[in-house]
Amino acid sequence: MRPILAGIETEYGLAVEGGGAEDQLEEARTFVRCYEGVAFAGWDTRKETPRNDLRGFRADRLAVDPEDRQFDRPGPARETEDLRSDRVLSNGARFYNDHGHPEYATPECATLDEIAEFDKFGESILYQTACNYTTRTGRTARIYKNNTDFQGASYGTHENYLIPRNLNLQTYQDAVIPVLIARTALCGAGKVGSESGTSCAYQLSQRADFLTELASVDTLYRRPIFNTRDEPHTDPRLWRRLHVIAGDANRIPAATARKIGLIKLALHLAEADAAPRWEFEDPVRAFHTLSRNSEGGFELRLQGGHTTTALEVLESYYAAAEARLDLTEELCALIAECRTLGNVLSTHAPGPLPIDWVAKKRLLEMALEERGTDWDDPALASYDLEYHRVDPAESLYDALIEIGEIPKENLSVSKERTRAFARGLAIQKFSDALATLSWGSLVFKTERGHEEVPLPPDLEYPMELEHAPDVETFIRILRRNIP
């Protein structure tokens, strides 16, 4: 099977001592600039096309959250590049200010373990930068890897999957949407309360309340289950980038890998024309209803008045994959893990599980016992928030690992030589020679002027790049690698 390159972009919550949401754009700018690791500042935004729609048109504008406008304040006049403060890190990741949220975008990854590790590494980048911020400004910055402020504002954890352009878009959409909904049972991060629709004490997903459409190009408001942004960051004649915005920020690395693996499974099945067919009565409502089903069952309503469960939907994908795909060892392990988790969830057996919503719910039960209150306790949202805090000495997530409620994971896996390998090396070795860069190319300053070298996404980049003695040799090796 063709490896599917994937990445995760996480917008982190930022709470600065003495500051408010109205200060967040400026604070996030300052925050990113406190990163002290090896990095290159010079991201090329000219090729970004967030209004291009996979369905074949370009949106006039993207919808914005009208509630968010209350926080707009006149501030210093800044160019977009200055406000965003883009940094490209020496592992090929991107770190910048996105709408007031410090965002860490992992490098492109080929394997599930690799993406889980790079995503977890992002937490340490954010934590270290928060420490630097405090040292420089004298003010504490709390960083949260979550997706809500519990008061109606959401910020995203987006997944990206490189897929061929030649397959019909509808085929992908039909294959992926059932998994986007059903995987919430195994991958949701959990949330206290609700911010739209039916009220509840606790739900599986951070993000479900903010999904109102089946498919659209929007990301800031009226968000869809299936995002149709067409911005491949490579040759658009050959590739699409499936941009998933419906998922949660996971603290547990195994959940991160599972979240990505299940979508890869659906994409492989789409490409083999072997994906199960599921038609929900109302997919958006199904997402909301499933999210509110933290007591088990995970029922979903289908067209024609029938019902199924999220675990049955997922099982149909495992079975189809086993029957129709030549599965890799990694995907076999994924299916085995998901089946085990599904069985445990459906039998109500006791014990800790590497699923964020389960771990958090157990945490909240302990907090309730300690406080002698019940699920109406307004303090519960604060315990939820502190689960997501990116500070190993304070986070409730890290405390759960310490007491064995969440299995500790060994995160030291091999790194594939994707184009991020080349990007990272360019920053480590020849940063002074770089003029600008983006996901899809490097632009060097050479004696011949600015020279752009494309980084095709489907190649394994040669190890000899590590030993290139000068930038001219580095460029020559890169060019030789391009078919």
Added chain:
Amino acid sequence: MIQANRQTRPLSPQPQRKLGEDGGPNTPEIERPAAPNELMKRLKKVDPDQARKYRQRSGQ
């Protein structure tokens, strides 16, 4: 200083990620272990008003 460099090593033959102990609840009320000291200590430090004060810009 954070080391963010990429290292390449041979792939390990088996996934290293394992599930936890056998069994696990989908409803935590079934088994509610007493919170040990470290968790207790952190629970007591949480400002019950923290979420109410936490206001964010809407992102993507």
